[in-house]
Amino acid sequence: MLTCLGICSLKQKLLLLLFLSISSIWFILQISIYEPQLQRISYNFGSASSCNEAQHSPAKEGVERTPTASHINCSAKKTHVAFLKVHKAGSTTIMNIFLRFAIQNKLNMVLPKRSSGYGFNYIGYEDTVRRENIVPLPYNETYDILCNHVMYEREAFQSILPKDTVNIGIIREPASHMMSAGTYYGLYHGLVKHAAQKGLSKANIVSEFLENPFKWNVSTAFVHNRMSFDLGLERESFFNETEIERHLKTLDEDFSLIMLMEYFDESLVLMKRILCWETKDVIYVPLNTLRRGASFALKSDDINNLKKWNYADYRLYEHFQKVFWNKVHAEGSDFFLEVQEYKLILKQVKRYCAEVESENNLELEPLYVPESPWNKEFQTTPHDCLVMTADELPLLRSLIRIAWKRYTSASKSI
Numbered sequence: 001m002l003t004c005l006g007i008c009s010l011k012q013k014l015l016l017l018l019f020l021s022i023s024s025i026w027f028i029l030q031i032s033i034y035e036p037q038l039q040r041i042s043y044n045f046g047s048a049s050s051c052n053e054a055q056h057s058p059a060k061e062g063v064e065r066t067p068t069a070s071h072i073n074c075s076a077k078k079t080h081v082a083f084l085k086v087h088k089a090g091s092t093t094i095m096n097i098f099l100r101f102a103i104q105n106k107l108n109m110v111l112p113k114r115s116s117g118y119g120f121n122y123i124g125y126e127d128t129v130r131r132e133n134i135v136p137l138p139y140n141e142t143y144d145i146l147c148n149h150v151m152y153e154r155e156a157f158q159s160i161l162p163k164d165t166v167n168i169g170i171i172r173e174p175a176s177h178m179m180s181a182g183t184y185y186g187l188y189h190g191l192v193k194h195a196a197q198k199g200l201s202k203a204n205i206v207s208e209f210l211e212n213p214f215k216w217n218v219s220t221a222f223v224h225n226r227m228s229f230d231l232g233l234e235r236e237s238f239f240n241e242t243e244i245e246r247h248l249k250t251l252d253e254d255f256s257l258i259m260l261m262e263y264f265d266e267s268l269v270l271m272k273r274i275l276c277w278e279t280k281d282v283i284y285v286p287l288n289t290l291r292r293g294a295s296f297a298l299k300s301d302d303i304n305n306l307k308k309w310n311y312a313d314y315r316l317y318e319h320f321q322k323v324f325w326n327k328v329h330a331e332g333s334d335f336f337l338e339v340q341e342y343k344l345i346l347k348q349v350k351r352y353c354a355e356v357e358s359e360n361n362l363e364l365e366p367l368y369v370p371e372s373p374w375n376k377e378f379q380t381t382p383h384d385c386l387v388m389t390a391d392e393l394p395l396l397r398s399l400i401r402i403a404w405k406r407y408t409s410a411s412k413s414i
């Protein structure tokens with residue numbers, strides 16, 4: 001297993017072996033706590049380490065990293081990113097991360113030309129990105145970041161964004177997605193209205209709906225395989241096995257990461273590593289969550305019916321759950337340590353920003369976050385808190401205004 005070939009002394013080998021065993025055991029423990037799903041996937045520990053790599057690895061404090069870890073070859077932050085904002089999957093919080101990153105690094109964003117009546121966070125409503133719908137750029141500049149609502153379509157994205165763009169998405173467990181989207185986008189409200197008109201009890205209205213969703217005259221656009229739809233699966237393919245599998249294959253090829261909302265922080269650490277970003281770039285304060293929770297719950301029969309109706313989304317989630325944990329595994333044993341550290345930092349940031357808000361004190365001393373093996377030291381200021389908690393619509397409106405100004409003044413100067 002250890003190929004030191006005379007470089008290492010026996011003592012070094014033994015120490016390394018001891019270290020590897022401890023870290024493997026630790027990692028296995030972490031996995032079993034984290035995700036029972038993982039135990040069905042067989043892994044191959046330890047074989048990737050050699051004495052040479054252990055000595056030259058950039059890891060500090062003796063933390064082992066496997067050579068497949070995404071951030072090993074990082075030389076510069078990736079600045080060409082498309083984040084597919086899937087409805088009701090925690091993506092407003094992540095969009096805020098991208099907006100901040102774009103502002104800070106003066107990047108060009110793909111921004112909607114007009115609101116089209118849905119607010120400023122749609123580039124395409126039930127449509128993909130098209131040049132005629134976005135704010136144009138000054139001559140010879142390229143778009144860097146896309147993070148508004150739009151449907152994924154490979155050719156459309158490739159025609160607007162640079163070749164080396166990293167695509168990232170997020171999904172959520174389909175039953176919890178149904179409860180959240182069904183509450184937020186009015187399905188439940190519509191069903192209750194129907195119940196009242198027909199003199200039905202509202203207690204079982206969701207169950208009755210799920211027994212035959214096609215029978216009801218209610219809007220289901222946001223609850224019927226919406227995640228697959230946002231990721232580019234056409235409605236006529238919702239029940240076509242061939243098309244669903246083809247779509248998954250496309251996503252596998254095109255997306256560097258599909259995050260899981262249930263593992264939000266793990267997802268963001270993975271994203272940070274894949275994009276070669278720093279911890280400061282991915283800190284957040286949660287946004288746009290349902291404050292009062294969902295209006296209804298699903299019983300086990302409901303979930304069985306949902307699995308048929310939203311088959312495509314269940315396939316999507318099942319598939320990308322596996323892909324996600326495989327990526328986590330490839331990161332090596334320090335991944336969960338970084339997640340722990342990240343969660344601690346987030347707690348401090350949340351508390352700090354709550355203090356800034358409650359005291360309305362923009363002069364508060366910055367929060368100092370010390371260096372760790374995974375981040376440089378950095379500060380969070382009251383201004384950072386304001387941006388992290390800003391409503392997306394006013395923020396987008398001002399970004400759109402600035403982008404138009406840049407475009408018009410550049411065209412005048414030609």
Ligand SMILES: *[C@@H]1O[C@H](CO)[C@@H](O)[C@H](O)[C@H]1NC(C)=O
Pocket residue numbers: 067068069070072073
């Ligand atoms: C890192 O770079 C080396 C040398 O170019 C390459 O062999 C290796 O596959 C790369 N690793 C990753 C994760 O990209």
Ligand SMILES: *[C@@H]1O[C@H](CO)[C@@H](O)[C@H](O)[C@H]1NC(C)=O
Pocket residue numbers: 140
């Ligand atoms: C346009 O960009 C290319 C590549 O970045 C550059 O070589 C070229 O000089 C630019 N042209 C103008 C007119 O700025």
Ligand SMILES: *[C@@H]1O[C@H](CO)[C@@H](O)[C@H](O)[C@H]1NC(C)=O
Pocket residue numbers: 217
């Ligand atoms: C469905 O609902 C819409 C609006 O609520 C209504 O205009 C339409 O007539 C209804 N269709 C049927 C078949 O009941």
Ligand SMILES: *[C@@H]1O[C@H](CO)[C@@H](O)[C@H](O)[C@H]1NC(C)=O
Pocket residue numbers: 240241242243
């Ligand atoms: C499913 O998709 C395949 C491939 O596009 C197509 O050939 C087939 O006719 C579709 N099946 C149905 C039932 O629509």
